[in-house]
Amino acid sequence: MRDELNQLKKEALQELEITDQLNVLKEVKVKYLGKKGALTKILRGMGRLSEDERPIIGKLANEIRDELEKAFEDRESKLKDLELQKRWEKEKIDITLPGRHVERGAIHPLKKVLDEVHEIFLGMGYDIAEGPEIETDHFNFEALNIPKDHPAREMQDSLYITDEILLRTHTSPVQARTMQKLVPEKPIRIICSGKVYRKDDDATHSPMFHQIEGLVVDEKITLGDLKGTLLTFARQMFGENVDIRLRPSYFPFTEPSAEVDISCVICEGHGCRVCSKTGWLEILGAGMVHPNVFLKSGYDPDKVTGFAFGMGVERIAMLKYGVDDLRIFFDNDKRMLEQFK
The missing domain is CATH 1.20.1270 (Substrate Binding Domain Of Dnak; Chain:A; Domain 2)
Structure with missing residues (x-):
């Protein structure tokens, strides 16, 4: 052993x-x-x-x-x-090697404009309201005084999922939802922003784009309140020398309605190629809330008045940054995006 x-x-x-x-x-x-x-x-x-x-x-x-x-x-x-x-x-780390370059990112120009618009209206006492991007026919059209035979309901204009469900064509349904939720509360001061969808695709239109709309509901609201609000917005967004003008127009959910122009930010109103020598640039649509919209939302149009306005974020960005083709914002071209670092 x-x-x-x-x-x-x-x-x-x-x-x-x-x-x-x-x-x-x-x-x-x-x-x-x-x-x-x-x-x-x-x-x-x-x-x-x-x-x-x-x-x-x-x-x-x-x-x-x-x-x-x-x-x-x-x-x-x-x-x-x-x-x-x-x-x-x-x-082991070789401390003699040069450091790796880390690219610095930047906020997308559309997000910058969206944040800036939010900041301006929040400063004026507005709240931010949100709603679904997939909407019902009722809130997208019916509650906004857009009847069944209105051209905006045509299949070539809107992206339908079923006969009663579609991708929202504007953020106005958020206004209708907010009024129906808060009735008879007042005042209401909201802006609603987000993606909207239409069958458009060219240098100034996209099938998906961003929109910001505003709504004010209270007693004795006038067209003068609307103009003062939009003038304040325009000057904070584009500069203190900017002026605005309202041109008569038509929207089914406002009466009276107006197209709103700002004095050209390129030539300061003197006339140039960008403004077609007129000195003005169209920027948004607005008007006093239609009595039928109040009735469909449960408000008495004899007791309250209000105004609404809507603008495309891409349109604001194009004017602010001198971009002549809306589609550039969605190309993800680093050469363009790097300019906003």
Whole structure:
């Protein structure tokens, strides 16, 4: 048995010497020193020894176990140091290398304009209201005094999902939803912004674009209040020298209605190619809320009045930044977007 123990020690040390991975080292240790390992198997045969031999072999077995335990610990420590050294070699940072350039992003010009419009109207005491982009025919048309035979309902103008469901063509449904939700509360001062959808696609139109609309409902609201509000907005957005004018127009949900122009921001109203020598640029539509819209929302048009207005965010951005093709905003061309860093 003495020879078996010495042979086991020799084999264990030899195998230990060539082991270069920690997981393999654990397997080798179990093989020789585990509960079912080679050393345990040899010691089970001690019953065959004489009483004089047992303490001698037992002492030898303990010495070999202690020696092998120490050898395994040393080998494990060495392998851990080697593994750590390899990681350091692999993960080390060469501080002499130049740093990597991180590109600086920027807010998209449409988002910049949207945020700026929000900021202006929030400063005038307006709240921001939101609504769904997939709308019902009722809120998109009926509640806004747009009857079944109105041209705006034609399939070539609107993107229908079913006969009664469509992608909203304007953010006006948010106004109708807000009035029906708050009736008979007043005053109401809201702006509603978001994506809208129409079957348009050219240099000045997109099938998806962004719109901002405003609504005020209270007693004794006049057209003068509307003009003063829009003049304040125009001057904060385009500069203190900007003026506005209202031209008679038609919208089914306002009466009277007007197209609103600003004095040309390029030539300051003197006349140029951009404003077709007129000195004016069309910017938005507005008007006094139609009595029928009040009735459909539950308000009494004999007791309240109000005004509404709507503008395209892309239109504002085109004027503000001198862009002549609306589609540029959606091309994701870095050469254009980098100008807004």
